[in-house]
Amino acid sequence: MQPHYRATLRLGLPIAIGQLGVIILGFADTTMVGRYGTDPLAAASFVNNLFTLVTFLLMGYSYGFTPIVSRLFGQGKYTEAGAELKTAVVADSLFGLLLMTVMGGLYFFLDKLGQPEALLPLARPYYLLILASMFFVMLFNVLRQFTDGIMQTKTGMFVLISGNALNILGNWLLIYGPGPLPELGLTGAGISTLAARAIMALMLAAIIGRRKFYAAYRRGFSRSTVSRRALLGLNAKSLPIAIQMGLETSAFTGSAVMAGWVSAEALAAYQVMVTIGTLGFLFYYSFGAATSIRVASFLGTADWSNVRSSAVAGRNVLLLMAACSSLVIFCFAETLVYVFTTDTRVVAIALSLIPLLVLYQFADAMQICFANVLRATGHSLAMMRTAFISYLLLNLPAGYLLAFPLGLGVRGIFMAFSLGLLCAAFLFARDYHRVVRQHCR
DSSP: OHHHHHHHHHHHHHHHHHHHHHHHHHHHHHHHHHHHOHHHHHHHHHHHHHHHHHHHHHHHHHHTTHHHHHHHHHTTOHHHHHHHHHHHHHHHHHHHHHHHHHHHHHGGGGGGSOOOGGGHHHHHHHHHHHHHHHHHHHHHHHHHHHHHHTTOHHHHHHHHHHHHHHHHHHHHHHHHOOTTSOOOTHHHHHHHHHHHHHHHHHHHHHHHHHOGGGHHHHHHHHHOOOOHHHHHHHHHHHHHHHHHHHHHHHHHHHHHHHHHHHOHHHHHHHHHHHHHHHHHHHHHHHHHHHHHHHHHHHHTTTOHHHHHHHHHHHHHHHHHHHHHHHHHHHHTHHHHHHHHOOOHHHHHHHHHTHHHHHHTHHHHHHHHHHHHHHHHTTOHHHHHHHHIIIIIIIIHHHHHHHHTTTOOTHHHHHHHHHHHHHHHHHHHHHHHHHHHHHHOO
16 A cells, blocks of 8 residues: 555645645735735636636546546557547637637626626726636646646646746736836736746647657657547546536635625635635645546556555545645634735634635545546546535535525635535545445455
8 A cells, every 4th residue: 555655645746736836826816916905806806716617617628538648658558648639639629619708708797797896897807818818728738637647747847837937927017017017907917827828838738749758649649630539539528527627616606706795805805715725625636636647547457456545545645635734724824814915804704714614624635536536437427416416506505595594694605615525525435436346346
């Protein structure tokens, strides 16, 4: 068992370092916008939570490709993996353009979503810039799943850190306008995000396209043709995962909309706490992804004993991560909140949410763990069903009931997160163990 812990940590650590860059970026974005003003922070929260749904749909869709390339890598079929990358780029592009079209239509109905009217002039230009950046998010996702799937997790780490450093610099230059530069506020943050996402996608494409290590994969990519059958086959694996992650994210997006119904201060506090919560989530995601890659590589040789051992190691690593995240959040809560805002009303609401944020860390870690190992086995339809029950039927209705009829406001919204995540963790774990029993009789 011990080698599985080392291998999971070795694979997951570069992903985690890269995701730490994402955390720092999220902290920097929220801090810089929050320091600029409460209304810009609330407007950014509204837009970012709408696009969080799109981001996770794109991420989930790219996940359908990862087990395929990991299994081919485990079998030494490098040119075939390159051919699958070409299919994935086309499939993900079509899916991404569809989502961008939908979000482009939603732009004309932003005033119908019940947000404070004063936020809309700030939100509209920022919305269009984030919409444009979604194409580069899609391209980066599929290329990163490829490099992660062939065990080159350090590549994505390097690109993420570089891109996020550029974004932080761009934020400082464009939000505040030091020296002769114009002070663009929230719009400046949007321009910086768009530029950084474009640079990250193009940088990763250049690495795959030029480095000698990827030569065999490039041959498979260039010599293959993308057939309708291959696209439909990949879509059948990818779409249920995208829907599963979209349903999960819809709980957070819908909750952000409900927080805006409470007040602009509640929405700003909600954004602060969700940003702090990513401290745990992105570490869980990193080591969950590493677990999924290892499970999929062992499935390529039908080694179910190592599949189980890898899953157990991943579960224990994520439990440790959840304990560490909870301790950090609990001990440094007030300091973390004041990093983002000094508005006393927002601070008071945010601090009241700290125990609830700590509460759902373990449930979040376990649902990520078992969702990843289940995804590696290819049982994506079961994941979609679980997400529908946990997030759409339980989480969102419970959040509305607790927040408004029971009068708990944004605290009730956060309580509902724990209910949805606990339900998802239980059902994902049950389905995974059922799959293992079927193959190990």
